Amino acid sequence: MTDKKISLKKSDKAAPAAEASFLFSRMNYLLMIAGIVVIGIGFVLMSGTEDIFNTTKLTVAPIVVVIGFIIEVFAIMYKPKVQ
Numbered sequence: 001m002t003d004k005k006i007s008l009k010k011s012d013k014a015a016p017a018a019e020a021s022f023l024f025s026r027m028n029y030l031l032m033i034a035g036i037v038v039i040g041i042g043f044v045l046m047s048g049t050e051d052i053f054n055t056t057k058l059t060v061a062p063i064v065v066v067i068g069f070i071i072e073v074f075a076i077m078y079k080p081k082v083q
Helices: 024-046 055-077
Strands: none
Touching: 024 055
């Protein structure tokens, strides 16, 4: 029987370090936070048990919530300009 040694060689070239890149930019995240805040304001306007037929609760609050969702869609679709 012959003794065979197995040698493991590391490649001469080191693998390039993986760059940590995020899916969205900082602007996307700021717009998402702004959208969440606007949606929250809409739900706060909608809450309460006094005078449930108030114009604020029936008209203004749902419009504010929809604007918040539009901001969220824009935040997801926004692509910053490449420098």
